[in-house]
Amino acid sequence: MSNGFDGTGAQEAAGVEPAGAGPVVGDGARQEVHPTGARPEPPPEPAPEPPVEADVGAARLAVLKALGDNTRYAIYLEVARSPLPLGTAEIADHLGLHPNTVRPHLERMREVGLLSVEADTRGGVGRPQHLYSLAPGAPSLGLEPPAFPVLARMLLSLARSTGASPEDAVEAGREQGRVDGARRAGRPCLDALVDVLAVLGFDPAVLAVADGATVAFAHCPFRDLAEANPDLVCGLHRGLVEGVVDAVGGGAVAAFHPLVDRTPCQVQLDLPVGPEGPLALGAR
CATH class of the missing domain: 3.30.1380 (Muramoyl-pentapeptide Carboxypeptidase; domain 2)
Known part of the structure; x- marks a missing residue:
């Protein structure tokens, strides 16, 4: 708000841009004008992509963090030891948990590449349920079916x-x-x-x-x-x-x-x- 001493309030009310103000850009902010005519320095180049050792290490860390939760680890063991894909309700029943508790843990393990999900197309009423199994590229933790x-x-x-x-x-x-x-x-x-x-x-x-x-x-x-x-x-x-x-x-x-x-x-x-x-x- 104008303090009444610089006249900018009247200029803005009349639709006139104050002196030195740049044009309005898409988000409503004004582009800075450099009186010397010098262009602003370009933004720094993005950091180079980390080498694959870092990628592999980060992926392994994400897996370890995902399995650091006791409930999630128990769910992972249940899926890893099953020779057939399992549904959310089936996993919940085996572990004595509510399906709403199991579901976000399954999704998190899918995100880090531990689990694969497929739709059960065997028929039935309503939406096909999701079936979970070990992802083909999941790291071996020695938990494969015997x-x-x-x-x-x-x-x-x-x-x-x-x-x-x-x-x-x-x-x-x-x-x-x-x-x-x-x-x-x-x-x-x-x-x-x-x-x-x-x-x-x-x-x-x-x-x-x-x-x-x-x-x-x-x-x-x-x-x-x-x-x-x-x-x-x-x-x-x-x-x-x-x-x-x-x-x-x-x-x-x-x-x-x-x-x-x-x-x-x-x-x-x-x-x-x-x-x-x-x-x-x-x-x-």
């Missing part, structure tokens, strides 16, 4: 009894790696490979060098089977890595060191050299 490890051991025994060779295992791994790599088409090679390994629970650690990178496997989700059958299981892992790199492009596997090597489990990649060294994680 049938999965048993099935893996039986399939491994079958492969050995039918004469599957280490090269057969490598090729089977390559087929899966190509599928996983194709889903990450357009991403830098190292970025895509680290993402695949992180999703599978290998906890990859990256060391960049002048013309490539070494990706170490800090954790092996296949370890129990690999120690008993290193030629086949490590062959599957090697093929998986090669398949991802082949499908994404922009790199090559220079060496793969499995569990039986004295060198820690790791893969060495040759990567194209850019202005600041090898094609870095998170480059776009």
